Amino acid sequence: MNENIDSKLNLESESSTVLSSNIVINRVKELYRKGEITLEEVKGEASGMILGAFETTALTVNHTLILLAMFPHHQELVFEELKEVFPAGGDFEVEYEDLQKLVYLDRVLNETLRLLPAVPISLRDVKEDLRLSNGVLVPKGVIMGIDIFNIHRNRDLWGHNADAFDPDRFLPDNIRQRHPYAFIPYSKGKRNCIVNMNQRTKYMDKYGSTVLAWIGIRPIIVSRDAKIAEDVLTAPQCINRISRLTKAMENIYGQGLMTLQGLR
Structure with a gap:
């Protein structure tokens, strides 16, 4: 992990979009370069993000897939929305703006988190x-x-x-x-x-x-x-x-x- 952190600290911002300043890694690098947090604190944030996010994300994805399988009507609505937003299919990049168009999938994820919160x-x-x-x-x-x-x-x-x-x-x-x-x-x-x-x-x-x-x-x-x-x-x-x-x-x-x- 130390090598990954060192390489990230020496890179420029992860994104050139208007959202780049809100990306966690860019904010951490900014604070570190200004001397407002130490290298140990950077490592702590990185560990915390990994340990706090990977299992909760996996559980939420798993719960969502189970609920969609249990209720195929909602699964079909999600599928149709995905086809509408990404009509070309294949291998492509998903942008932040694309995610904002997935309004029904967002409702499905929220309802999953309501019924089965990861924590x-x-x-x-x-x-x-x-x-x-x-x-x-x-x-x-x-x-x-x-x-x-x-x-x-x-x-x-x-x-x-x-x-x-x-x-x-x-x-x-x-x-x-x-x-x-x-x-x-x-x-x-x-x-x-x-x-x-x-x-x-x-x-x-x-x-x-x-x-x-x-x-x-x-x-x-x-x-x-x-x-x-x-x-x-x-x-x-x-x-x-x-x-x-x-x-x-x-x-x-x-x-x-x-x-x-x-x-x-």
């Missing part, structure tokens, strides 16, 4: 007392768990058929009618690290949308309520992911945005 929960340390919008005071030291899987299947947000596969949920008019935190496959707010945890669907269905559990001696509040998700993911008191997880990640692939704690 189903986001955990945050509460560093200071946090007052939620519903008036509940969450004390310092509690872990807040945003249950993305069950937020995405919450019938109060998605209707009685929340478990059904329906890409039209992501038509513009339907999106505007929903809470902005009803769909958070990559988390949301100030940080977007997601870790796995056993689902508590049956317990929540019986006792409500927010439950109290424990990780060792640490209390953890797990919620599938979109408004509580917004409260937690945007609160400065909850900007840090849990410290033990962060330390383990840092030991594996070094420092970077995925292991950053606090503000810089």
